[in-house]
Amino acid sequence: MVDLQAHVLPGLDDGAVDEAAAIEMCRAAARSGTRELVATPSCAAQSNFDRGEIEAKTVALQAQLNGALQLHTGTVLELTHESLGEAMPDLSRFSINSRRYLLLRPSSGALTRGVAKLLTAIRDCGYTAIISLPETSTGVQNALRRVRHWIKRGSLVAVCSDSLFGRNGTGAEACATAMLDAELVHFIVSDARSASRWKPSLEQAFSMVVYRWGEERAQRLLIDNPWAALWGQPIEVPRPKRQARTFSIKSVLGLDSRHQK
Secondary structure (H helix, E strand, O other): OEEEEEOOOOOOOOOOOOHHHHHHHHHHHHHOOOOEEEEOOEEOOOOOOOHHHHHHHHHHHHHOOOOOOEEEEOOEEEEOHHHHHHHHHHHHHOOHHHOOEEEEEEOHHHHHOOHHHHHHHHHHOOOEEEEEOHHHOHHHHOOOHHHHHHHHOOOEEEEEHHHHHOOOOHHHHHHHHHHHHOOOOOEEEOOEOOOOOOOOOOHHHHHHHHHHHOHHHHHHHHHHHHHHHHOOOOOOOOOOOOOOOOOOHHHHOOOOHHHOO
16 A cells, blocks of 8 residues: 555654654554555745755665665645745645645635635646645535535545544544545545554555445555555546435425525
8 A cells, every 4th residue: 555644754743753663653554554655744834844854864764664665755735825835936845756746734724715726826836736634624524515626626635544433533534434425535644643643554444445435446545546646647536426415395396595586
């Protein structure tokens, strides 16, 4: 499997606290079947960002793994006007393997300040936004149409494996399930931050997706699509399914207030 989002680089965010913890996280990921992993520290572009430091720490960590898995570079960039304004001159500094896919974590402010315009600007620069963990946002949980709109703008969506099991709350679990039912998910990531809590494991998620949505979907979300993202290859996006409308006899008879003049 391929994990596009894990906070394994020591000392850069709230992920691995030191080199020993970073090594254990990577080994735990390998034991659970992950073969390719993107080291993604959280990043606000206006902070002191050093791509060279990220690359150096990735190389140093890779040297300690004895081939257990292959590491790649990336970041999780805040989806805000401020962050993208500073990042826009060279988005390759933040993208996965410096290629076309860019992980973005929406903030509550971005949800109410024209996020669609930001996604259009990213697309116009030749990059594809991957909206990370939208199911954990109450703004998305209460309005799934936002996700549909982002996908129409050319963006893709990654949900956290923990959300499938309620570990990010019941709201996130229900939202992630609804998005999977509606074909609004293109990747599943671990978002790992330690070897014990928020684990770097995708094994359970793979089994869950096979059980509920089929093996072909699991292969696509945890292997094929993330592999394509590593190398900047195109990803086929299935047409989202429409939400089932709630039956209303008043609506059928034309008595619904929305249809009255």
